[in-house]
Amino acid sequence: MANPNKAKGTAWESAVRDYLNAFLGLVDAHGKFLDPMNGANVRRAAQEGARDVGDIHAAPFVLEAKNTRTPAVPTWIRQAEVEARHAGFPFGVVVRKMRGQSVAMGRVHVSVGTWTRMRLALGMPTQEFSALYGWSVSLRRLDTSRWYLTTSVRDFAHLVDDYRRNMPVAGVPRAVR
Template sequence: MSNPSKARGTRWESTIRDYLNGTLGYSHPTDWRLVKRQAQEGAKDVGDLHAWPFILEAKDVKSPAVPTWLRQAEAEAVNAGFPYGVVIHKVRGKGPALARVHITDVTFQRLIGSGTLPDGFRGISFPTLNTRGQYWTWTLADFAQVLRAVRATLPPV
């Protein structure tokens, strides 16, 4: 039997992928917007999921370590050549829509400064700030709308 923690992580990654693709209506296998699980290869990790321009690091653990995870996500974004790294932390007993999506303050400011989000976040919930850890948090449902808005301003990759 495989490692139970690895199996749980794989299920969580697949749940995130399926939730985002379903919510955003991405289904065609050649659609550049399709959120995809990544096979790990080579010495440098490139994140669990690719959702251009975001690397998504999926975490299904009981005890959060958000600042550590965010450093990991940001390093993986650099390895993959993506501008933004975020962490998606499963909330026990809740569906994927209520998972927590964390982004560092520095990355959030770069995202806002990029001009890819509507002025005043029209139609998008503003995230909450964890002042101690210096990171922002959305639900996965809200992050799906952020992803949609950001991608609307980008050319296909």
């Protein structure tokens, strides 16, 4: 790959995909899918056509992976939400690499609206949802469109697992929901 920034982005996407697949028990000890046809497998999305569908699909989430020095989280979140709609998924989130940290310590950012829809889908009170998945709030002045919530990739992996176990997800067998 000639572009070093693209190579770093691709490496981050692959690391997140591999981490989630291992956490969710979808791969063997060598990282091979237990069932390559399983709709629950976390995959890097192939870009097709003019509408971007995000970097990683972990049904029901579209993940937009970012490996940059300078954050632009509210902009990234809007991008992830558009890409989730393009892909036909209900939730778009951003997964940002943290320099010098493991994949598990990467940061997952979501809009207030997405956070609320996830919480309501799981039927959890605000305090319980916030504490269980380690969410912290970032408020940007009075402009609510720039407010977002953040957790770690590790805590997000627990959320994906819990969501799949409790909610009907198209293409995801009940055994892994």
